Amino acid sequence: MTAPLDPRGGGVDLNIWLGRDAETDHDDPAFARLAGALVRVQEVVSGARPPPGLSTEAATTLGRVADQLEPYDVDEAAQVAGRQFRHFSRGQTLLPAVAVDTYDGQRVDGRVTFGRFYLGSNGAVHGGAISLLFDDLLGQVANGPDAPRARTAYLHVNFHRITPIGVELSCHAGIRTVEGRKVHIDGELCHGEEVVASAEGLFVRLEAHQL
Numbered sequence: 001m002t003a004p005l006d007p008r009g010g011g012v013d014l015n016i017w018l019g020r021d022a023e024t025d026h027d028d029p030a031f032a033r034l035a036g037a038l039v040r041v042q043e044v045v046s047g048a049r050p051p052p053g054l055s056t057e058a059a060t061t062l063g064r065v066a067d068q069l070e071p072y073d074v075d076e077a078a079q080v081a082g083r084q085f086r087h088f089s090r091g092q093t094l095l096p097a098v099a100v101d102t103y104d105g106q107r108v109d110g111r112v113t114f115g116r117f118y119l120g121s122n123g124a125v126h127g128g129a130i131s132l133l134f135d136d137l138l139g140q141v142a143n144g145p146d147a148p149r150a151r152t153a154y155l156h157v158n159f160h161r162i163t164p165i166g167v168e169l170s171c172h173a174g175i176r177t178v179e180g181r182k183v184h185i186d187g188e189l190c191h192g193e194e195v196v197a198s199a200e201g202l203f204v205r206l207e208a209h210q211l
């Protein structure tokens, strides 16, 4: 049974909470739907063992889709992937979808379910996917509304227990200290009461010439 990728239903999308819904110039609901369809393909392909004929047929179909889209290549400023702030994962198909329950400008608490696409092995989420979740979650807290933009200088991740796929986990991130340009943020990923992974990140606020 595949876990639901869209955790809608009570939660609030992190990107909406962070006030970025004001950035509407790249809103593209049809593109967000395309990204959602691709996420589903990633998920289904990761768990499938189809007969060779079907794999060949599906590869041809996907190749045709890529051929159709390729002429619409744009530069980063015009890109809409990653900028769908009203949608889970912002239309960025690498990111696991986080549903935010609370956000107060300093700390965020949410939920995430890693699907089959994020499997490392033996039922455990790939460590790189956990690091990705933390970089994005802590990064968004660092880049909250009205805060200067900040980049990850380092991200230290501890893997305390196996993180299971297909199970709803809670995720948390909060600012520990701000010293000048340096913002220290801590994060936790929990299965029930158990902390399965934790992170500590340094985000450095950018100077005007670095934007």
Ligand SMILES: CCCCC/C=C\C/C=C\C/C=C\C/C=C\CCCC(=O)SCCNC(=O)CCNC(=O)[C@H](O)C(C)(C)COP(=O)(O)OP(=O)(O)OC[C@H]1O[C@@H](n2cnc3c(N)ncnc32)[C@H](O)[C@@H]1OP(=O)(O)O
Residues within 6 Å of the ligand: 135, 136, 137, 139, 140, 143, 149, 150, 151, 152, 153, 154, 180, 181, 182, 202, 204, 206, 207, 210
């Ligand atoms: C890619 C841009 C991201 C910005 C996105 C923002 C908004 C977009 C909107 C929506 C998107 C939604 C949310 C965002 C979600 C996720 C964000 C993820 C962020 C990333 O995924 S981003 C990619 C990975 N990231 C990099 O690609 C960084 C490469 N790197 C650099 O760009 C520089 O390295 C920089 C700027 C970090 C610092 O460089 P710099 O020249 O400005 O400053 P400097 O070196 O002087 O350091 C100043 C003070 O930080 C200390 N310090 C620095 N580095 C340290 C370290 N590693 N360990 C210990 N201390 C360190 C120094 O010791 C000094 O401390 P002190 O002042 O006390 O001496």
